[in-house]
Amino acid sequence: MSVSVEPDGVILVRAGKVELGQGVLTALAQIAADALGADLAQVRMVPANTGEGPDEGLTAGSMSIARSGPALRESCARVRAAFVAEAARRWDVSPAEVTVRGGEFRHGAETTTYADLAKAVLAAEAQETTEPGATAEAGAAAEPTTGQAGEPGAEAAVFVGVSVPRLDLPDKVAGRPRFVHDLRLPGQLYGRVLRPPSPAARLTGLAPNEDGSTHENGSTHVVRDGSFLGVLAETEPEADRALARLRRAAAWDEHDTLPDEHDLHGYLRKGPHETIRVHPAPQTGATPAPQTGATPAPQTGATPEAGAGTAHRATYSRPFLAHASIAPSCAAARWNSDGSLEVWSHTQGVYPLRAALARVLGLAADRVEVRHVEGAGCYGHNGADDVALDAALLARAVPGRPVHVRWSRRDELTWAPFGSAMSVDVAAEVDAAGRVAAWTYEIWSQGHTSRPGYAGVPGLLAAAHLEQPWEHPAAADPAPAAGSGMARNAVPIYDFPRVEVTGHRLLETPIRSSALRSLGAFMNVFAIESFMDELALAAGRDPLAYRLDCLSDPRGRAVLRRAADAAGWGRPGLGLGFARYKGNGAYCAAVAEVEAEHDVRVRRLTLAVDVGRVVNPDGVRNQIEGGAIQAASWTLKERVRFDRRRITSGDWESYPILRFSETPEVAVELVEHPGTPSVGAGEAAQGPVAAAIANALASAIGVRVRDLPLTPEAVLKAIE
Amino acid sequence: MTRLTVNGTPVEVTTDPRAPLLDVLRGELGLAGTRFGCGEGMCGACFVLLDGRVTAACDTPLSAAAGRAVVTVEGLAPGDEAHPVQRAILAEQAGQCGYCLSGMMVSAAALLAADPRPSEEDVVAALDRNLCRCGVHRRIVRAVLRAAE
Numbered sequence: 119m120s121v122s123v124e125p126d127g128v129i130l131v132r133a134g135k136v137e138l139g140q141g142v143l144t145a146l147a148q149i150a151a152d153a154l155g156a157d158l159a160q161v162r163m164v165p166a167n168t169g170e171g172p173d174e175g176l177t178a179g180s181m182s183i184a185r186s187g188p189a190l191r192e193s194c195a196r197v198r199a200a201f202v203a204e205a206a207r208r209w210d211v212s213p214a215e216v217t218v219r220g221g222e223f224r225h226g227a228e229t230t231t232y233a234d235l236a237k238a239v240l241a242a243e244a245q246e247t248t249e250p251g252a253t254a255e256a257g258a259a260a261e262p263t264t265g266q267a268g269e270p271g272a273e274a275a276v277f278v279g280v281s282v283p284r285l286d287l288p289d290k291v292a293g294r295p296r297f298v299h300d301l302r303l304p305g306q307l308y309g310r311v312l313r314p315p316s317p318a319a320r321l322t323g324l325a326p327n328e329d330g331s332t333h334e335n336g337s338t339h340v341v342r343d344g345s346f347l348g349v350l351a352e353t354e355p356e357a358d359r360a361l362a363r364l365r366r367a368a369a370w371d372e373h374d375t376l377p378d379e380h381d382l383h384g385y386l387r388k389g390p391h392e393t394i395r396v397h398p399a400p401q402t403g404a405t406p407a408p409q410t411g412a413t414p415a416p417q418t419g420a421t422p423e424a425g426a427g428t429a430h431r432a433t434y435s436r437p438f439l440a441h442a443s444i445a446p447s448c449a450a451a452r453w454n455s456d457g458s459l460e461v462w463s464h465t466q467g468v469y470p471l472r473a474a475l476a477r478v479l480g481l482a483a484d485r486v487e488v489r490h491v492e493g494a495g496c497y498g499h500n501g502a503d504d505v506a507l508d509a510a511l512l513a514r515a516v517p518g519r520p521v522h523v524r525w526s527r528r529d530e531l532t533w534a535p536f537g538s539a540m541s542v543d544v545a546a547e548v549d550a551a552g553r554v555a556a557w558t559y560e561i562w563s564q565g566h567t568s569r570p571g572y573a574g575v576p577g578l579l580a581a582a583h584l585e586q587p588w589e590h591p592a593a594a595d596p597a598p599a600a601g602s603g604m605a606r607n608a609v610p611i612y613d614f615p616r617v618e619v620t621g622h623r624l625l626e627t628p629i630r631s632s633a634l635r636s637l638g639a640f641m642n643v644f645a646i647e648s649f650m651d652e653l654a655l656a657a658g659r660d661p662l663a664y665r666l667d668c669l670s671d672p673r674g675r676a677v678l679r680r681a682a683d684a685a686g687w688g689r690p691g692l693g694l695g696f697a698r699y700k701g702n703g704a705y706c707a708a709v710a711e712v713e714a715e716h717d718v719r720v721r722r723l724t725l726a727v728d729v730g731r732v733v734n735p736d737g738v739r740n741q742i743e744g745g746a747i748q749a750a751s752w753t754l755k756e757r758v759r760f761d762r763r764r765i766t767s768g769d770w771e772s773y774p775i776l777r778f779s780e781t782p783e784v785a786v787e788l789v790e791h792p793g794t795p796s797v798g799a800g801e802a803a804q805g806p807v808a809a810a811i812a813n814a815l816a817s818a819i820g821v822r823v824r825d826l827p828l829t830p831e832a833v834l835k836a837i838e
Numbered sequence: 839m840t841r842l843t844v845n846g847t848p849v850e851v852t853t854d855p856r857a858p859l860l861d862v863l864r865g866e867l868g869l870a871g872t873r874f875g876c877g878e879g880m881c882g883a884c885f886v887l888l889d890g891r892v893t894a895a896c897d898t899p900l901s902a903a904a905g906r907a908v909v910t911v912e913g914l915a916p917g918d919e920a921h922p923v924q925r926a927i928l929a930e931q932a933g934q935c936g937y938c939l940s941g942m943m944v945s946a947a948a949l950l951a952a953d954p955r956p957s958e959e960d961v962v963a964a965l966d967r968n969l970c971r972c973g974v975h976r977r978i979v980r981a982v983l984r985a986a987e
Contacts, residue, residue: 139935139972283931290936291924293871293911297937300870353865355857444875444883444938444971495935495972527876736931740974744934747973770880770969778965781975 119172119186119193121150123201125240127221127233129156132164133190134174135182136466137286138496140741140800142182144285145733148277149187153194155218156232158277163285166468166490176467176569178498178633179601180703180798183733187796195273204235204242219274279792281736286492298464298491299448303520306450307339308357309512312347312364313529314583316764317628318375321345325367340364341515344585348512350521374762375628382435386541386562391622396561396605398618399598427555430653431545434645436826438758439537439634440767442775445494446525447501447534451509453517458485460520463506464493467570471503474570475510478581478588497748499569499632501525501534504579511580528768533579536758537634538564538593540604540641544649552657554668556616559608559646564624565593566603566637579630592627596637601700607639607805610646611698612668629760635745636699636804640752643697643805644812644826651693651813652822661694661813662687673728674698677705677789681726684787685709693814695806704729704802705789708746710782712814717830720750720782720811727786727802730794738799743784745803751776753808757827842903844869845913851900859903860884860895863910871911871940875969882968885941886910892948892967911940914947923947926985927978934972942968946982955986 120132131150137143143163151158164171174186198218205223206213208230216225223230289296314321321344338360339350349364351357377385394400450462459481465471468488476483493502505523513521525533540563547556570577573591581588595603602608605621634640654664662682669675678696685692687709696707705728711721723746732738755774759767767773808826815833816822823836840851844867853862858877863869863886872895875883879894886895887909888902895908914921923946926932933939942965949956949964956964961982970978 139937141934281931283928284933287928287931287933287936290933290939291927291943292920293869293940295870297873299874300864302868302870353853353857354861355854355865442971444881444935444969445873446875493935494937497971524874527878527881740931740934740977743976744973747975748971751973769878770876775969775971776975777969778962778975778979781973784976 119174119189121154121193121197123197123232123236123239125233125236127160127231127236129154129161129232130164131161131190132171133186134166134172135186136166136177136468136490137492138177138466139494141284141734141737142177144282145183145737146186146190147285148280148282148733149190150194151277152273152275153191154198155221155273157221158282160221160232167487168468168472169487169489171468173469176470178466180699180801182798184703184795184797187733200239200243201232201235204239205230208238219276278733279731280734282734296492297445298450298462298493299445299524301450301462301491301522303450303452303522306520306522307350307352307516308354309348309350309509309521309523310357310361311508311512311523311525311529311580312349312361312368313533314345315370316372317630318373319345319370321347321368322371323369325369339515341512343511344587345583346511346580348508350512350516372763376760376762376764377628378762379760382437382539383433383541386539386564386624387622389622390625391562392625394605394621394623396602396619396621397609427547427549428656429545429547430656431543432649432652432824433541433543434641434648434824435541436539436641436644437756438539438629438631439752439756440531440758440773441497441500441534441634442531442773443494443496443500446527446530447505448493448522448524449502449506449509450520450522451506451513452520453513455518457481458487459510461486461488461506461510462491463488464491464496464502465506466496466499466502470570471506474503474576474578475507477576478507478578479510479514498537498634499535499567501530501579503570504534507578507580527770531773532765532768535568535593535630535632537637537640538566538604538631540638542641542645544645546649546653548653548657552653552659552664554612554614554653557610557614557618559617559619561604561608561621561638561642562624563604563621563638564627564629564631565595566631566633567596568593568630568632590630592625593631595623602638604638606637606700607642607697609701611671611674611701612665613670614668635748636801639697639699639801640749640804640808643695644808647695647697647806647809648812648822648824651816665694665696671698673705673789673791677726677728678707680787680789681707681709681724684726684785685711685724691814691818693810693812693817695809695813697805699802703797704799706742706802706806708803708806708810710807710810710814712811712818714815714819714833718754718811718815718828718833719780720754720814722783722785723750723807723810724785725787725803725806726789727799728789728791729797729799729802730791731796732788732790732792733796735788738788739786741799742786742803745800746784746807747776747781749804749807750782750811753811753826754780754828840900840904842905843907845909846916853900855899855901855904857900858896859886859898859900859908862900863895863908869910869912873937873940875938881938882941882945883938885944885968887944887948890948890951892945911943914943921947922985923950923982926981930977930981930984932974932977932981934974938968938970942970942978946985949982950986956982958983
């Protein structure tokens with residue numbers, strides 16, 4: 119985190135976070151402006167860059183506002199204090215007598231600005247640090263004069279809490295170049311990569327005249343390294359034609375390595391697994407051991423057990439899901455004559471990408487500079503990092519010239535990592551009144567992260583295709599402190615006397631998986647909240663009342679009630695879903711209104727959300743609305759398709775997403791908690807919306823569908 | 839050499855006439871506002887007006903635009919002005935990543951040109967070929983209705 123004031127009064131903020139389409143830079147600018155007492159217009163958010171910005175890791179996991187907000191506030195408060203001190207010195211008053219608002223420092227009739235003071239503050243700090251060219255960096259200045267640095271309320275809230283318009287939107291509405299796709303660097307070449315036709319394919323040969331790295335026909339250039347194959351050309355149409363020729367010339371050795379897409383339960387449960395006890399938390403020192411025991415078959419139904427009340431159990435699943443961003447992944451790279459590499463990327467983490475690129479390419483990390491440039495919407499670990507390596511590999515063949523690489527739609531839908539399929543067993547013992555006495559929950563899943571650097575490998579797609587390939591182990595899971603992966607939101611929020619949660623992560627997987635918006639929480643909340651409705655139905659209880667009876671968390675109760683009230687709870691055809699994201703993040707309750715005739719249509723979604731102190735109300739609404747619509751799309755339509763050899767859902771027909779005519783109206787209620795810390799809003803809606811839709815479907819037609827997506831075929835299968 | 843009119847200005851371009859119109863707009867003509875999404879005319883990110891009709895520029899060859907009038911997002915309104923749809927998108931904050939917006943606004947502008955007072959159903963129908971992944975659909979519908987007011 120670094121904040122510096124330019125001589126003209128512009129305040130540069132290097133937050134190390136990246137704009138993914140979620141509006142985070144606007145929200146951070148609001149926080150910075152208030153902490154500085156500055157005008158929003160003088161705050162400039164500098165895109166993340168390994169050359170000069172801080173290493174803030176990833177922009178992921180709904181953590182940017184919760185983690186970076188307080189840190190940014192503290193940095194800004196220090197800068198403000200240095201300027202206040204200079205103003206006080208100039209006017210010969212105590213710093214406590216100087217106020218700052220709207221970028222103007224004031225004492226009585228005296229006023230001055232950041233611009234007026236900048237030179238003197240810079241000079242004072244240059245003297246202190248003896249570093250030439252030092253700016254008013256955070257940390258180099260005096261302590262703030264008022265309030266506690268980093269705490270909300272230490273400064274006047276002028277912009278925080280206000281629906282400030284998105285800073286990036288005017289460019290995008292005007293159609294100005296803004297995306298990495300729009301980069302036109304001097305002398306730029308266009309690159310395309312010919313990806314293998316299937317995950318296990320290896321290149322066996324190229325037809326004559328198109329082998330190796332010789333010039334192809336004067337203007338295009340083929341690059342080959344093992345099974346990595348690409349072309350370079352002066353223009354995009356030439357690059358696409360060269361790619362088509364290359365496709366015809368390439369011969370591949372392919373193998374059937376993929377599971378049966380119609381038996382995901384069986385695939386996920388077969389193992390080998392790493393088994394972890396999620397809850398109760400294991401004793402420290404216990405190490406999970408891989409196990410390859412018998413395969414438990416999915417079970418569903420209710421069986422009375424003598425003396426233990428009634429036992430209920432059910433099995434749920436979700437398929438593999440694609441990120442399916444509207445733009446395919448894109449990057450640019452240039453190798454300089456001194457052997458250094460520059461990369462332009464829409465990555466979620468410029469530093470982790472730099473480290474991964476450096477390892478694959480055999481460079482010291484400080485020889486690589488990664489600059490963030492916006493891409494289309496990012497919902498997790500997509501192809502952004504992979505295409506950066508593609509660009510670097512192609513650019514290596516033409517030193518000094520920038521190379522711009524854009525994936526095809528098919529590559530985007532078939533080669534970017536998927537969100538893992540999951541299979542879950544839930545069982546509960548209930549007492550005579552239908553209350554849960556014991557709850558057991560078991561998950562089978564692939565891991566939910568293979569981000570750059572996971573499992574000690576670079577993890578970039580093309581690295582596995584090189585002549586000297588990197589092995590890519592099965593995806594791992596983030597640690598519990600980072601929100602877990604398959605176990606995210608696996609422990610229910612309700613006051614159950616006994617809860618056991620176990621997870622089994624697949625250790626051998628032919629399908630690449632990684633982080634997709636909310637990771638395991640989408641599935642776990644869908645399963646837990648579907649099962650809660652099943653238990654309520656078995657007990658003859660209203661689903662809302664049934665939940666409130668075992669939920670003591672007051673913020674959770676308020677959110678549930680608010681969503682139910684706003685939706686007009688009590689009508690038929692409504693369904694409810696609720697969770698607190700990650701167990702410590704945003705509370706979100708969703709009510710869906712569903713009609714099922716020829717297909718399942720969601721008419722309306724009503725959500726209530728509590729994200730603590732709201733930085734930008736419209737920004738939160740936008741994230742919740744968008745998350746809800748995307749979750750509805752996942753729930754109703756989406757499923758990665760494959761045969762035993764190839765991923766087959768490579769276009770918008772085979773991987774359909776929700777269209778305008780299918781999109782529900784979405785109403786969002788913000789339950790304000792200004793006194794509590796801000797938490798992220800980006801992923802909170804995913805699980806609750808899935809459960810709400812499934813529960814509404816059950817309410818509307820009396821059919822419980824436990825395997826996503828809720829297509830007409832799935833409904834028919836559930837009826838049979 | 840292919841002659842066509844782009845955003846009201848006659849131009850001559852030298853790109854291979856078989857090349858997609860999208861590549862000519864973004865390449866030789868330097869108009870980056872029209873976006874590549876799928877290359878198969880299935881997502882709407884590359885929509886332009888071709889003689890007033892909404893057309894996917896990604897699978898339309900340059901030769902098919904010869905002698906005709908192309909309007910891109912940059913030319914929806916004259917000069918530096920903003921089209922009512924563009925103003926309404928900002929007013930409603932109807933965007934997240936913004937990548938699909940150019941094509942959305944082209945579809946919406948074509949609708950309003952043909953029907954200045956569309957119903958909500960008309961707007962939904964006019965935008966149904968445009969995909970959005972961030973889930974901004976309802977805001978965009980509201981924006982188009984606002985622009986029609």
